[in-house]
Structures are given as structure tokens and as C-alpha cells.
Amino acid sequence: xxxxxxxxxxxYDAMKGVGITLLSALPETWLVHLVRMADEDPAMTLVRLAKxxxxxxxxxxxxxxxxxxxxxxxxxxxxxxINGIVGISLLYKIPLLMLITDRGSFGEKDPWQTEGGKYxxxxxDALHIAHDDLRRPDEVEAxxxxxxxxxxxxxSPVALLLQxxxxxxxxx
Amino acid sequence: MKRLDCLKAIYPRLEGCAVVxxxxxxxxxxxxxxHRANFFYLEHAMGLxxxxxxxxxxxxxxxxxxxxDGDGSVLMNLGGLTTLAxxxxxxxxxxxxxxxxxxxxxxxxxxxxxxxxxATATGTDLAGIARAAGFPRAQMxxxxxxxxxAALDAIDGDQLSCIVAKVDxxxxxSFLIDVHMLENRFEFPRALQTKGGVN
Numbered sequence: 001x002x003x004x005x006x007x008x009x010x011x012y013d014a015m016k017g018v019g020i021t022l023l024s025a026l027p028e029t030w031l032v033h034l035v036r037m038a039d040e041d042p043a044m045t046l047v048r049l050a051k052x053x054x055x056x057x058x059x060x061x062x063x064x065x066x067x068x069x070x071x072x073x074x075x076x077x078x079x080x081x082i083n084g085i086v087g088i089s090l091l092y093k094i095p096l097l098m099l100i101t102d103r104g105s106f107g108e109k110d111p112w113q114t115e116g117g118k119y120x121x122x123x124x125d126a127l128h129i130a131h132d133d134l135r136r137p138d139e140v141e142a143x144x145x146x147x148x149x150x151x152x153x154x155x156s157p158v159a160l161l162l163q164x165x166x167x168x169x170x171x172x
Numbered sequence: 173m174k175r176l177d178c179l180k181a182i183y184p185r186l187e188g189c190a191v192v193x194x195x196x197x198x199x200x201x202x203x204x205x206x207h208r209a210n211f212f213y214l215e216h217a218m219g220l221x222x223x224x225x226x227x228x229x230x231x232x233x234x235x236x237x238x239x240x241d242g243d244g245s246v247l248m249n250l251g252g253l254t255t256l257a258x259x260x261x262x263x264x265x266x267x268x269x270x271x272x273x274x275x276x277x278x279x280x281x282x283x284x285x286x287x288x289x290x291a292t293a294t295g296t297d298l299a300g301i302a303r304a305a306g307f308p309r310a311q312m313x314x315x316x317x318x319x320x321x322a323a324l325d326a327i328d329g330d331q332l333s334c335i336v337a338k339v340d341x342x343x344x345x346s347f348l349i350d351v352h353m354l355e356n357r358f359e360f361p362r363a364l365q366t367k368g369g370v371n
Binding site: 048051055061 | 212220223227252254258353354
């Protein structure tokens with residue numbers, strides 16, 4: 001599978017580095033190694049969701065209990081979670097770190113991924129959710145640390161968009 | 173069976189627990205019995221009270237978490253029951269008041285219309301769904317004595333439990349909650365993270 005194991009590990013290590021002990025997730029192709037790493041890590045609580053909106057509640061509960069968490073999701077998962085993001089994170093001012101695999105941009109071969117990707121940034125902007133791209137492995141650690149810092153300081157959702165260049169290795 | 177009587181029956185036992193309620197009548201009636209810092213009223217995001225409870229239960233495994241839910245909310249997140257069941261925190265009790273209507277969002281407004289019922293009015297069995305989702309314990313009760321016994325036993329027990337209480341579709345005396353949402357939002361984690369327990 002051409003999902004980058006090495007770069008997934010860089011992302012996973014960066015999440016561990018900012019103190020994340022709970023991850024909620026729904027799988028998608030680019031997230032496969034991240035979910036596996038969480039599953040194999042006895043120090044990480046992995047919550048396998050049925051639908052992404054639940055993860056907003058789970059992260060809020062973890063925050064109340066004093067634990068740092070993040071959500072792993074895809075564009076459509078983000079769109080699915082909007083009501084929870086508005087009705088919990090924004091309404092109650094609760095930090096929420098979302099790592100969203102950004103499908104549907106340049107290079108996308110799957111026709112069914114092309115629509116959700118178009119709306120992810122406009123919807124993030126409409127909700128005034130700060131976001132940044134993760135494109136190169138050497139920027140991952142600092143950007144995840146900065147994203148977590150901002151989420152905790154602003155008591156708000158923050159999104160990092162995992163890009164094709166980082167997550168996908170075209171087979172030679 | 174009245175929701176308020178059920179809440180009175182468990183109120184003393186909520187001390188030390190993390191309590192997450194849904195919006196509307198449930199929140200208002202629990203508040204009317206006396207607000208505590210370990211009560212969080214989720215005034216929106218219907219369906220996610222149990223998800224919030226799950227996050228607390230996983231992050232504080234020694235803390236008993238009591239989620240006080242309603243049929244309308246649970247029906248908006250049936251998948252959440254499967255997430256609870258597979259995560260199976262043994263410190264979480266999911267109480268569901270089933271009045272078979274969307275009372276608090278206007279489904280019980282007077283005016284001559286029939287009330288906006290939920291699917292539990294036509295036979296959907298939430299305890300059965302919870303059981304089939306994988307809850308180790310799920311039961312439905314119709315009498316106050318049975319509720320008190322089941323709920324307290326679940327709170328004192330050590331397994332993920334779901335107690336569905338069939339209650340009257342009755343408005344609370346008041347919807348007043350004189351604790352601002354943000355005040356509630358900040359006092360609740362402080363209570364949960366204070367050394368030596370809450371209250």
C-alpha cells in the first residue's frame with residue numbers, strides 16, 4: 001500500500017509529543033497506518049467511532065477529564081461532524097484538534113473524493129476554524145505542536161489538513 | 173412514572189460522579205433538585221451526551237460517569253450505542269428517559285396537535301437496541317421502584333449499563349437553569365480535575 005508508513009510515524013510521534021493520549025477515528029485509506037499505530041500503542045486510547053460527530057463529544061469529555069485528544073478523519077467525516085463542532089466545540093469553547101486527510105485536491109484519482117475536498121476549506125473558514133496544511137515531514141512536529149497550543153489557548157477547534165505529498169507515495 | 177421522581181431517587185447517589193445530561197426537561201429538572209459542580213448540561217448537540225460521557229469515562233477510568241439521556245437524543249445517535257458497547261467502559265451508566273416524544277424541542281407544545289412522537293411510541297425498544305449493540309446490561313423499567321433499584325444498582329456496579337425508563341411526556345415546571353452554559357463548562361472540568369473528588 002503506498003500510504004507512507006514513515007510519514008505516518010512522523011505524524012503519530014508528533015501527536016504523542018504534544019501529550020495526546022486519546023484518539024478517536026474512522027478509517028480512510030490515508031489514515032490506515034495512523035490508526036494501526038494507535039491500536040498497537042498501549043499508552044494510547046483508540047476510540048473507533050461509528051460516525052465522526054461522536055468524536056467531537058468524546059474529545060470534549062476527554063478535555064473535561066483533563067486528557068488531550070485528537071480526531072482522525074477525512075473531508076466527509078469533517079462535513080459529517082459539523083453539528084457537533086458547532087453545538088459543542090464552538091458553543092462551549094472546547095479545544096478540538098482535528099487531523100483531516102485532505103482528499104479531492106490535485107492528483108486525486110478517485111472521482112468520489114473530488115466533491116468533499118472542494119468544501120473543506122470554505123467550511124473551515126466559514127466557521128472561523130484555524131487550519132494549516134501538513135505537506136512535508138520536516139514541518140509536521142512543529143505544526144502539530146502549534147496547532148495543539150492554539151487549540152488549548154483559544155479553546156477552539158483547530159484543523160490540520162494532511163496532504164497527498166505527505167501521506168501518499170506513488171509506486172515507482 | 174415521572175422523570176422528576178426518578179431523578180430524586182438517584183440524586184443523592186450522583187455525588188462524586190461525573191453527570192452529563194441532555195438539554196431541555198432533563199437538565200432543568202436535575203437543576204431544580206440542586207445544582208452541583210459535577211453536573212454538565214449539554215444544551216445542544218442532541219445525541220452526543222453519551223459521547224461526552226464516553227470521553228470522560230475513558231480519561232478517568234476510576235470516576236463513575238452517569239449520562240442522563242432521552243429517547244429523542246439517543247435516536248439521533250444510535251451508532252453511539254455501538255461505540256459505547258465496543259469501548260465498554262465499566263464506569264459508565266447510560267440512563268435514558270423515554271417519554272416517546274420530542275417534548276423539549278417543541279414536540280410537546282400545547283395547541284391541539286398530536287405530540288411529535290418518536291419511534292419508541294410505535295415500538296422501537298431502546299433497551300433492546302442497547303442490548304443488541306453489545307451492552308453487557310440493558311433493561312427497561314416502567315415503575316419508580318424498579319427504576320430506583322436498577323439505576324442505583326447500575327451506578328454501584330462495575331459494568332457498562334443502560335437503563336431505559338418509560339416516563340410521562342410532561343413538561344418540567346420550569347426550564348430555568350440559572351447557571352450560564354460557559355460557567356457550567358468551566359466549573360465542570362474543575363470539579364472533575366480537583367484532587368480528592370468532587371462536590
